[in-house]
């Protein structure tokens with residue numbers, strides 16, 4: 001199967017005004033297939049949002065892609081001209097942002113906000129735009145699309161606002177939707193509703209998705225494959241069932257031990273129960289040699305300090321970058 005999206009050895013660094021450098025992505029590679037849902041899992045600061053921004057070339061001015069390639073349907077994204085990029089962004093690849101509260105305009109009705117996306121990307125006349133907006137909203141709000149279309153964001157619940165963002169993301173019929181922590185601000189029931197919606201959309205529209213999260217619990221039953229990100233590198237990639245049920249990399253194992261137990265009712269008690277990975281977050285100001293998890297790894301060996309672990313195949317689709325596994 002030809003991949004829809006290919007990321008090869010991607011390096012991204014941020015440089016602050018004072019000259020400090022942060023190597024947010026340090027040689028990341030992966031593929032995304034048609035109609036595939038890839039879960040990207042990692043702690044805060046592991047580079048998840050940097051990845052989403054890089055794929056669309058939406059990094060802030062301090063963020064620079066210093067190496068690697070991104071191919072979308074064979075097209076070299078990093079060398080695309082601004083006009084080609086405009087065609088790609090929002091239309092072929094769309095993004096649901098991490099912060100739903102800032103993603104919607106507070107003083108515009110939902111209908112106008114969806115139409116705005118279509119106006120930016122599609123050569124449709126007013127009637128066709130309105131019609132497409134009605135169809136998209138009806139698919140996401142079958143019971144009350146008209147009321148939602150006429151509402152302002154503050155009149156909607158968190159879950160409804162999230163659905164409006166999904167409406168904007170799918171309005172132009174993209175092949176790939178990038179969703180950056182799309183349910184982080186929602187309660188667990190609404191979270192599940194949105195995840196079910198993603199499953200339905202993949203089936204109905206044949207969408208591929210990159211679902212970015214720090215919570216492995218969201219990926220079970222939804223993602224086909226999981227990529228575990230640590231210090232801007234993929235430390236483990238494999239079928240979701242294998243990675244989530246039997247993680248192999250010491251970091252993935254540690255991360256999965258931190259999943260909040262679902263049977264705990266209140267958020268506070270869930271937080272109190274949460275084990276944390278001991279040791280300090282990685283220092284991204286230098287490109288370290290060796291495994292970035294080595295300082296925190298309970299199973300570290302001498303070699304981990306000085307050599308970069310290559311991705312070792314455990315099965316056809318499951319790879320781990322760790323010296324525990326002989327290549």
Ligand SMILES: Nc1ncnc2c1ncn2[C@@H]1O[C@H](COP(=O)(O)OP(=O)(O)OP(=O)(O)O)[C@@H](O)[C@H]1O
Nearest residue numbers: 014022024043044045046047048049050060062284
């Ligand atoms: N604009 C920026 N300028 C400088 N450094 C940045 C900038 N944005 C991100 N970084 C740094 O790059 C690294 C990766 O950040 P990123 O936001 O991609 O992580 P993340 O995995 O999305 O985290 P979170 O789960 O908190 O959203 C972090 O060390 C972060 O501090």
Ligand SMILES: [Mg+2]
Nearest residue numbers: 048049050098
């Ligand atoms: Mg982020």
